[in-house]
Amino acid sequence: MKTGAQHLQALDDGRCWMLDGVAVPDVTVHPAFRNFTATAAGFFDAIAAPQNQALMSFESPSSGARVGRHWQLPATRDELLGVRAHMQALAALSCGMVGRSPDHVAAALVGMVMGIEVFERHDPRGAAALLDYFRHARDKDLYLSYVIVNPQADRSRGAAGQAGGDLVARIVDEDAQGITIRGAKMLATSAVAANEILVSGIQPLAPGDEAYAFTAALPVATPGLTLMSRRSYEAMAASEFDNPLSFRFDENDAVAHFDDVRIPHERVFLKRNVVAAAAQWHDTRAHVYQNYQSLVRLTVKLRFLLGMAHRIAEVNGTVAMPQVRDTLGALAAKVTLMDAALAGMEAAGEAYRGCFVPNRSMLCAGQAAAQRLYPEVVHALRELAGGGLIMLPSSVQDLLHPATRSLVERTQHSPAASPLERVKFFKLVWDAVGSEFGSRHLQYEMFYSGAAFVINGHNYRFYDWAGAVGLVGDFMRGYETPPLGGVQGAP
Ligand SMILES: Cc1cc2nc3c(=O)[nH]c(=O)nc-3n(C[C@H](O)[C@H](O)[C@H](O)COP(=O)(O)OP(=O)(O)OC[C@H]3O[C@@H](n4cnc5c(N)ncnc54)[C@H](O)[C@@H]3O)c2cc1C
Numbered sequence: 001m002k003t004g005a006q007h008l009q010a011l012d013d014g015r016c017w018m019l020d021g022v023a024v025p026d027v028t029v030h031p032a033f034r035n036f037t038a039t040a041a042g043f044f045d046a047i048a049a050p051q052n053q054a055l056m057s058f059e060s061p062s063s064g065a066r067v068g069r070h071w072q073l074p075a076t077r078d079e080l081l082g083v084r085a086h087m088q089a090l091a092a093l094s095c096g097m098v099g100r101s102p103d104h105v106a107a108a109l110v111g112m113v114m115g116i117e118v119f120e121r122h123d124p125r126g127a128a129a130l131l132d133y134f135r136h137a138r139d140k141d142l143y144l145s146y147v148i149v150n151p152q153a154d155r156s157r158g159a160a161g162q163a164g165g166d167l168v169a170r171i172v173d174e175d176a177q178g179i180t181i182r183g184a185k186m187l188a189t190s191a192v193a194a195n196e197i198l199v200s201g202i203q204p205l206a207p208g209d210e211a212y213a214f215t216a217a218l219p220v221a222t223p224g225l226t227l228m229s230r231r232s233y234e235a236m237a238a239s240e241f242d243n244p245l246s247f248r249f250d251e252n253d254a255v256a257h258f259d260d261v262r263i264p265h266e267r268v269f270l271k272r273n274v275v276a277a278a279a280q281w282h283d284t285r286a287h288v289y290q291n292y293q294s295l296v297r298l299t300v301k302l303r304f305l306l307g308m309a310h311r312i313a314e315v316n317g318t319v320a321m322p323q324v325r326d327t328l329g330a331l332a333a334k335v336t337l338m339d340a341a342l343a344g345m346e347a348a349g350e351a352y353r354g355c356f357v358p359n360r361s362m363l364c365a366g367q368a369a370a371q372r373l374y375p376e377v378v379h380a381l382r383e384l385a386g387g388g389l390i391m392l393p394s395s396v397q398d399l400l401h402p403a404t405r406s407l408v409e410r411t412q413h414s415p416a417a418s419p420l421e422r423v424k425f426f427k428l429v430w431d432a433v434g435s436e437f438g439s440r441h442l443q444y445e446m447f448y449s450g451a452a453f454v455i456n457g458h459n460y461r462f463y464d465w466a467g468a469v470g471l472v473g474d475f476m477r478g479y480e481t482p483p484l485g486g487v488q489g490a491p
Contacts, residue, residue: 001048001057001066002141004041010195011037013221017192017254019229032232033192035248039094040143040193043102044068046093047141056086063139070103070293071138073110073355080346080356087296096301097249099294099444100190105144105198108290109134112269114355115284119269122276126215130269133217137196144217145194147185147256148202159205159212169199169258170211171271178264179214179271187253189448191220191227197256202281202450205274213277215270216263224261227254233437241396244428246437253440285357287458291449292358295342295366298374298445302335305377308429312384314416315425324384331380334373341366361462368455374445378433389430392423399423 008028017024019032027033047056047068057066069086072079087103094101112119113134119127137144150159150168159168169183181199191197200215218225234250237243270276281287309331313319319328345362382389391412398404399420412419432438449455 002044003048004045007044008037008041015221016226018226019232027192032235035234036250036252037193039248042093043090055089060139062135067138067141068102070106073114075354076356077346077349080349084296087293088300091297091300094249095304096297097245098251099448100145100251102143103293104290105146107293108286111286111289112280112284114353118279118283122270122273126269129266133267142195143193144196144198145188145191146198147188148200149186150203151184151186159209168212171214178262179268181258181261181263184255184257186255188227188256189253190251191254192252194220196220201277205277207274209274210272213272213274215280216268218263218267222261224259226257229254239396242427243431243435245431246435250437285352288357288360288363291363291367294449295370298370299338299342302338302377305381306331306335308432309381309384311425312429315414315422316388317415327380327384331377338370364455364458364462367449368459371446371452371455375442378442381429381433385429388426389434392426
């Protein structure tokens with residue numbers, strides 16, 4: 001099976017990765033990315049570990065080799081639950097902090113392959129290319145990133161209406177070998193540790209936008225593809241002690257810019273059809289299944305944050321106070337509802353073209369709830385913690401010098417932790433909810449699957465309005481509308 005060391009080796013591939021105005025020669029050793037790429041390698045080591053074989057891997061139907069279980073198309077509810085257990089185990093390796101772990105984009109591809117007929121209807125050659133790529137990615141156990149959103153510019157205009165003309169990635173040329181792409185996409189999360197990128201579009205397109213309608217895959221190291229990294233929180237981490245989450249789990253986000261990038265037809269799954277570009281997400285189960293993975297991961301993260309909430313109350317001696325218990329109980333209820341949503345969408349899942357997938361309307365309801373819940377959890381942690389998140393030594397250096405260490409020991413007190421444990425814990429909490437890393441996580445959980453109005457649009461579309469409105473009609477048919485003058489006592 002693929003090992004972490006092999007994955008790291010593959011990342012030193014000549015990719016054009018830009019940070020602070022210069023190209024990074026090898027992301028696996030650069031101080032802004034080396035810990036996260038090591039975390040990514042750890043995912044593959046965990047999948048390959050003999051003790052995790054049944055939980056985290058399965059036999060590829062095409063190669064017979066064992067690969068990550070996220071590539072499995074679940075045929076039954078039990079198989080879905082098995083994939084879920086694998087996804088939870090993978091998420092646990094980062095306390096749920098890595099949103100685009102290897103199972104995320106794989107889940108999108110699995111969902112597309114479940115609905116391969118949708119691609120076949122549009123273009124049998126593209127569908128065959130998708131199936132071929134799926135086997136390739138699965139059998140090589142590739143780590144994929146994706147860019148499926150156009151760069152934020154003028155949201156009152158569509159892709160074609162943006163000033164400059166070359167902003168949004170589009171097909172600018174096509175010949176017998178393939179297509180040429182020019183323009184940008186946001187945001188290639190985890191691409192720094194990925195082998196390849198899926199480039200597509202999930203935002204609605206209109207007739208006339210055909211050049212913007214395409215789905216293709218390419219290695220990160222493809223000539224002409226530049227990844228512009230945001231600021232690295234890993235590089236900003238003063239030490240593992242100071243920023244334990246930024247230090248290891250900064251999955252990075254980057255703008256992808258395609259400067260006349262050639263993609264062979266064998267890696268183009270859909271092109272020049274705005275109807276098929278939407279159908280690939282919503283008539284297949286790609287949207288459902290990729291977001292199912294996200295919710296599985298989120299439940300792991302919420303459990304971790306809830307553990308922090310309780311520990312804050314212990315460390316500050318507030319845990320027995322009725323108001324604090326009320327806060328913790330209310331949080332526990334909301335997080336448990338997310339677990340219930342997950343169980344519900346599995347229990348009420350549906351058979352879809354030989355697969356078993358989570359219930360779509362429950363999935364979208366879970367997404368809407370998650371977008372609101374995450375900021376509430378962050379706010380509750382801050383409220384529980386008070387100034388303790390700030391009353392901290394400037395860095396680990398203060399603990400290395402006898403005078404400042406002694407001051408720390410005299411000023412950091414807790415009924416439930418030693419002074420150094422208290423500092424260590426509150427630095428962890430601040431990294432989760434207050435540091436730039438923590439702040440980016442808030443933005444991530446609010447937006448990674450689309451702005452709230454988009455998610456609510458899905459909820460509107462998938463809800464059983466006919467059934468609900470029918471109940472109102474049924475009830476109203478049970479009593480009469482009075483004829484004119486027929487009501488006693490009317491004026
Ligand atoms: C940390 C992070 C990581 C990400 N990772 C990825 C990734 O790996 N791959 C990827 O493809 N994308 C990624 N994204 C992009 C993500 O999918 C988008 O942020 C999301 O789809 C919302 O699009 P937007 O950011 O352009 O916001 P917009 O669509 O511009 O929305 C911002 C706000 O503007 C308002 N608004 C905009 N349009 C309308 C409208 N039509 N009607 C009403 N109100 C409107 C709403 O208030 C909305 O909340 C990531 C984003 C973040 C923040």
